[in-house]
Amino acid sequence: MSAAPASSFNGAQLRLARHYWGTTLQELADVIGKTRQFVSQLETGKAKPEITDPVIAPLAEALKVEPRFFYRASVRQIAEEQAHFRKLATTKASTRQTVLARGSVFDEIVEYIDKRVRLPDVDFPDHSGAESNEAIERAAEQVRAHWALGLGPIAHMVRVVERAGAVVAFFQEASTEVDALSITSRRPVIVRNDAKRSPFRQRFDIAHELGHLVLHEGHVTGDRKTESEANRFASAFLLPRSTFLKAFPMRGTRLDWSGIRELKLRFQVSKAAILYRAKSLDLIDDVQYRSAVITLKNRGEGIEEAEDALVEKEDGEIVEQALQILKNAHGIGPAKLARDLDVKPEFLRRILPLVDDQPERRKAELRLVR
Numbered sequence: 240m241s242a243a244p245a246s247s248f249n250g251a252q253l254r255l256a257r258h259y260w261g262t263t264l265q266e267l268a269d270v271i272g273k274t275r276q277f278v279s280q281l282e283t284g285k286a287k288p289e290i291t292d293p294v295i296a297p298l299a300e301a302l303k304v305e306p307r308f309f310y311r312a313s314v315r316q317i318a319e320e321q322a323h324f325r326k327l328a329t330t331k332a333s334t335r336q337t338v339l340a341r342g343s344v345f346d347e348i349v350e351y352i353d354k355r356v357r358l359p360d361v362d363f364p365d366h367s368g369a370e371s372n373e374a375i376e377r378a379a380e381q382v383r384a385h386w387a388l389g390l391g392p393i394a395h396m397v398r399v400v401e402r403a404g405a406v407v408a409f410f411q412e413a414s415t416e417v418d419a420l421s422i423t424s425r426r427p428v429i430v431r432n433d434a435k436r437s438p439f440r441q442r443f444d445i446a447h448e449l450g451h452l453v454l455h456e457g458h459v460t461g462d463r464k465t466e467s468e469a470n471r472f473a474s475a476f477l478l479p480r481s482t483f484l485k486a487f488p489m490r491g492t493r494l495d496w497s498g499i500r501e502l503k504l505r506f507q508v509s510k511a512a513i514l515y516r517a518k519s520l521d522l523i524d525d526v527q528y529r530s531a532v533i534t535l536k537n538r539g540e541g542i543e544e545a546e547d548a549l550v551e552k553e554d555g556e557i558v559e560q561a562l563q564i565l566k567n568a569h570g571i572g573p574a575k576l577a578r579d580l581d582v583k584p585e586f587l588r589r590i591l592p593l594v595d596d597q598p599e600r601r602k603a604e605l606r607l608v609r
Contacts (some may be wrong), residue, residue, distance in 0.1 A: 248289075250282040251313040256302040257282075258340035259589070261333060271297045308581040317342040321423045323451035323460040323469075330417060330461070338430070341410045342422045345590050349406055349426050349558070351580070355569055356561045361404030361426055362386075366453050372519070375454070375468055379475035382453060390479040392506045396442040397553040400429060400449055407445070407555030409433055411589045421448035423456050431555070437543055438552040439509040445553075446473035471519065477508050478516045487513070487522050494523070494531055503546060510535060510544055559592045 257267055257278075264282075268275045271294065280286040281298075288294055290306050299306045317339050324330045324338075352358065364385050366378035383390065386403060393399055397407050405427040422428040429448045435441050450472030451460055458465065486505075488498025503510050511532070518528040535541055565571040573593040577584045587593055 246310075248281070248287040248309055249311060249313060250284045250287075251316075252309050252311055253278075253298070253302075254282045255314055255316070255340050255343065256304055256308065258336040259344060259586075260302060261337040262302075263333075267298075267301060270301045303583045303586040305578075305581040305583070311581060314343050314347050317346060317422055317424060320457065320459050323421045323423075323448065323455060323465075324417060325419055325447075325461065325466065334417060338410065338417060338420065341590050342424075342428060342430075345408055345410075345428060346422070346424045346426075348576075348580070348587075348591065349428075351576075352558070352561045352565065353426070355571070356564045358406075358426070358557060358561065359402055359404045363403055363405070363427060363452055365456065367456055367458070369454055370468065372471060375450075375471045376475050376480055378453060379450075379472050380479065382449075383476065383479065390482045393442075393477060394507075395553055396445045396477075396507075397555055400427075400445060401555065401557045405429055405452070406557050407431060408558065408590060409555070419444035419448055421451050423452060427452050433552075437509060437547045438550045439503065439507060439512070439544070439547060441552055442507055443473050443477065443509065443512050446476050449473070449476065470515070474512060474516045474519060477512070478506055480520065483516055484520065484522070487517055489522070492527075494527070496534075500546065503544075504549070507550065510540065562591065562593070 257264070264275045264278050268278045271278075273294065277286065281288070290310055295306045295309065299308065302308075319335065319339065322335075322339060322342060324335060349358075362385075364378075364382050366374075366381070369375050369378040386399065388399065401407060407429045408431070410430055417430070417432065419432050420430050422430070429445060429452075431441060431444065435444070447469045450469035451465070454468055454472060455465055460466070460469070486502055488495035488502065499510055499513055502513055506513075514523070514528060514531050514535075517523045518525070523531070532541075535544070538545075562576075565576065571579070573584050573587065577587055580587070584593060
């Protein structure tokens with residue numbers, strides 16, 4: 240979005256904005272009173288209207304951008320192999336398109352911010368050769384050592400990855416349709432899922448995406464193998480082997496549920512994650528693990544656990560703080576930011592924590608903009 244203007248209508252920009260909203264060709268055509276074929280011709284470059292053409296204004300209004308947006312050089316697109324989707328095979332193509340479009344726009348916004356506000360340097364170690372369980376254990380230990388985290392509990396998982404140069408985001412609607420995902424770009428992006436109520440499970444999700452960023456750069460993920468590797472990394476990162484071996488509570492051959500609760504609150508991980516870790520380190524066998532999981536479900540703790548309400552979810556901080564600096568130090572509030580990017584504030588609200596420049600109520604959005 241800091242791109243130079245294009246000399247003519249750029250269909251790729253239209254496609255980006257349409258995918259950003261998760262809108263089909265037919266839905267957009269219906270809103271602007273044109274045919275699906277016409278919108279397709281705009282996107283493929285067969286039709287190149289001038290900025291004064293009567294179709295441009297309703298098109299821009301429908302997609303909450305300025306007419307100039309369609310005459311920019313193409314925003315750098317995030318490719319599918321750069322995004323680590325959980326359960327890739329079952330994630331709808333339309334959802335992937337929306338997430339990739341929002342990731343592309345978010346990436347450009349972060350670049351805009353980066354030129355005006357000093358963000359942390361990107362410092363993610365590369366352990367892409369680690370595939371065996373032992374190699375992944377060592378990778379988690381080495382990442383902790385690289386970031387000087389020691390072998391104790393992680394106080395704030397989001398701060399850990401953001402201090403290493405990542406940004407944690409929430410994409411409205413799209414974020415609730417995917418379990419969690421990360422994007423490998425100039426600055427790593429982790430998109431969290433706010434549909435999950437458990438702050439402990441959300442912390443594990445952040446560590447899982449860290450695993451993808453450390454282990455799988457340049458690899459298509461979402462299959463059983465890569466998801467298992469990311470889970471192993473997250474487990475080893477949040478519950479370091481040497482510490483966990485000493486701390487895991489057992490009473491002979493029986494699980495100490497009181498001790499597991501204390502361990503959960505100390506390390507800020509779910510009981511389910513503790514059981515998974517114990518099994519992966521052979522502290523309990525398959526029978527004990529299955530029995531413990533059934534016990535959790537019978538207690539009504541299969542998804543949300545009793546202690547989850549005691550802790551608040553961790554939010555991304557870097558982008559929100561940077562936006563505040565933009566406004567206070569550079570006079571760039573939401574309206575100015577939107578103008579610079581040739582979009583409207585409504586467009587940015589889907590991916591940024593914006594505060595309105597003016598106290599007026601937001602205008603009702605078209606049904607198209609969900």
